[in-house]
Amino acid sequence: MSNAYKSAGVDVHAGYEAVERMKKHVQKTNRPGIMGALGGFGGVFDLSSLQYKQPLLVSGTDGVGTKLLLAIQQKTYNTVGIDCVAMCVNDIVAQGAEPLYFLDYIAVGKNQPQMIEDIVEGVSQGCIQAGAALIGGETAEMPDMYAHDDFDLAGFAVGVVEKDKLIDKGQVKAGDVLIGLQSSGIHSNGYSLVRKIFFKDNDYTLDSQFPELSHSLGQELLVPTRIYVKEILALHQQECVHGVAHITGGGFIENIPRMLSDELTAKIDMDSFEILPIFKVMQRVGKLTQTDMLGTFNLGIGMVVAVPREKLEQAKDILKNSEIKHFVIGEVIDKNQPSQYEGKEVIL
Template sequence: MEKRQLTYKDAGVDIEAGETLVERIKPFAKRTFDSNVLAGIGGFGAGYLMPKGYREPVLVSGTDGVGTKLKVAQMANVHDTVGIDLVAMCVNDILTVGAKPLFFLDYFATGKLSVDVAADVVKGIAKGCEIAGCALIGGETAEMPDFYPEGEYDLAGFVVGVVEREDYVTGESISPGDVVLGLASSGIHSNGYSLVRKLFFEVLGLKVDDYVEELHSKVYEALLEPTRIYVKSVLKLLEEVPVKGMAHITGGGIPGNLVRVLPEGVDAVIEKGSWPFLPIFKFIQEKGNVPEEEMFKTFNMGIGYVVIVSPQHADRARQLLSEMGEKVFRIGEIVEGRGRVVLK
């Protein structure tokens, strides 16, 4: 009896689908290219020229994922927003030292490749790169049968940026009297979703397409609101105002992230009532009976990015950021202390 021929596709890996995906996403990626891109999607490596005009350039890299927010996207079958989250989590991080994002790469892993789903994800990544002003020059699609449950995928992102060495923002000059400005978040961003999913889908028993009166939206619409990308606003600010320190408010909230840029000898005192809490956070706290301290440790609470400036530059900083479309609040000040964040 003739032996059956076994192929890679029989084992669950569809090479042709992968090739189709590459062709599908090329137009999205090419829209993000600038004159420094030498080679992009489809090759073994992607080349990017160092931009001209830097005397002592420092390359800054970052990597991150989207976390279990992906599960909400998969439940709702909405895949074109989490790519924005992926870019945001990476570029907002390197922005805190003053780095301009240059190029971005993504890693998409799944058990069985759906070209339509993957294309939607990459479309979102490309949109995030356009918002951030960086080029999507490459990535990897991994189809791994039996590794992921059907319909699930994971994402990771990688960004490289550049900043002039003398302009590298370290936080070392932060001193008593400095002003802490908070830039509004668009929502939950990409942290705390294990708690969010437990509350919405287990405790409250909601479905992704249920309408929630308090949020004036369906569940998936509120939970999949993309992370705000602050790059262009903050880079404009850095051109005109001396900034002493910055923090991207992600997992750990304001206390867990702002503390990372404080030098010894100072505390940041944050006034909790100095900005409006978004409805989504009020809903989570009330419906889940979540202690306020836990809320601030888990979520951004409406502040997605923090900038610290001297008092004489605070008004100009607020004006510039507002002109760039940001909602800006004076949320605290720097005092003598021991490198802590104090909520009051």
């Protein structure tokens, strides 16, 4: 091939090497329904292999945001792929969908095959956790848009659910109990504020240590987003789910109401669950109010499930089989009182 493209800053041969390196990771994600091999113009999935009667496809797309800047600074690339998958599959499983397949998009300033392989290794790990196949993707080298070591990462997930099993906000009722599934940390939202608190408003570094944290600050901030697919599908299979809220950007305040009709709200007991140490450190260092925290972060709860009260004990029994901690954090109530974000009892 001509060197003309390389003279413009695009290394085609490095791209070929990156593709070869990622193949072994992609192959680990194979599942029934996959057709064809990596490298085609499109990924192909055979829905007829799934035995669904009235299948609905549910899709979701997301990125990792400015958490990537911390990965770049630490040259740690094999966790953010998990984040990317998690942000997408947690959204679609919140509607009851079993993830089927995933595609990624990586944009780089310079195609560095080892870095690309590390990113895709993380994506494949996330896909394995979610039960989804990595059936395609794109790596774009754009030296005029990104600095040499910079990259962006986004993904797209597709899942399937029976038409009569789709979870929507009309199913949640007053009296439903709210179960919170513990997060692994900050997950992938609020990092612009996180970086401002620690590195702009204060002089902390990625190597800084806090007595509350078991890792350096940099390591703590790169803990990958937890994937809740197995837990939500297990609950949904036993008809223990009226609604699910993935606690992402906007925290409790924005996301829990997304599973509720306009006539309902949620009452949360702030003493009922474990607020993870990283959030306590951020609130103290950043001098943030509880309202700030509730409107930005997950506080240690990555997914909230509205469970029929008569199914509560069954739901708790199902979740005992998971390594993820769960807490009864509140209940759904009629919307007849104003929102309240400070204090022990929060009304959303």
